[in-house]
Each structure stands twice: as C-alpha cells, then as structure tokens.
Amino acid sequence: MSDVTVVPADRRVFIDKQSPQAYKAMVAAAEATREAAAEAGLDRRLVELINLRVSQINGCAFCLNVHTKAALREGETTQRLGVLPAWRDTELFDARERAALALAEATTDPADATLQEAAYGAARAALSEAEISAAVWVAITINAFNRVSIMSKHPVRPAPAR
Secondary structure, three states: OOOOOOOOHHHOOOHHHHOHHHHHHHHHHHHHHHHHHHHHOOOHHHHHHHHHHHHHHHOOHHHHHHHHHHHHHOOOOHHHHHHHHHHHHOOOOOHHHHHHHHHHHHHHOOOOHHHHHHHHHHHHHHOOHHHHHHHHHHHHHHHHHHHHHHHHOOOOOOOOOO
16 A cells, blocks of 8 residues: 555645746747747647647646647647557658657657657658757647646546537
8 A cells, every 4th residue: 555645636736826927937938939830830730739749648638638629720630639649650640740749759758868869860851950949849848838737737627518
C-alpha cells in the first residue's frame, strides 16, 4: 500500500488563478509563439496537431479537450485526430507534419538523445529553420500549459447537448 495522500480535485490550487501575473506571462509567450508559427508558415492545423500530440504524451485532459475543438474548427479530420497517437503507422500525415510531430515528441521527452537526433534530422530535411524553431516553441509552450492544467486538475466537463 502507498503512503500517498490523494488531494481531491476540488482542493487543488488553480495555479493560473493563484498567480495571475505568471499565467499572463505564459499567455503572452503563447501569443508570441502563435505569431512566430504563422510567420514561419506553420498553419493552425499543424500547430493544433503539435498541441494535441504533446498533450497526449503528457496526459493532459484539459488541453486535449481544448485543442481537439480547436483542431476541428481549423478543418482537421476526425480520422487524423483519432490516429494521431500512432501517426508513424499511417499514411495520413505528410513529410512536414511528420517532421513537426517528431520534433514535438523529442521536445516533450528531451532526455531521449536518439529520438532527439532522429527528429532533428527529419526536421532538417522537411522544414525550414523558421519552421523548426516555431514547431519547437509550440511544443515548449503546450508542455508548460499541460503542466499548469495537470497540477491544477483543471476539470473537463461534458459539452452541452445540441
């Protein structure tokens, strides 16, 4: 048996609310990242795929909920969203998307040097320097937001019936 005391979700501190200045700085960084991605030529669908893949790896229910809706709004298909955890095993993603997804995974697990080198090699072959930078910044940013939501236990509630 474990000596861990589980803190109920309703007793968690929403750190974004508790420290609003820090959270506002993160939001500003996310806005700058979004602008850099657009300037680099990464479309919003690809940005949302990165957000989703990183959130899947981290197990962030709140961010998965938010970014699934955003990806669908941007025209992403349910088929591609459904197979995103196994993107390597499909023919649904082009070379640019594959390179960006590999970079996102390597950014999320930077301790795996082999994964990181392979991802960077693929990125160099398929993406410009600006696109590489933007993809990594998107992954860094969503990783930070994942941690805020996971540690705060931000709730995911059922969508209202239509």
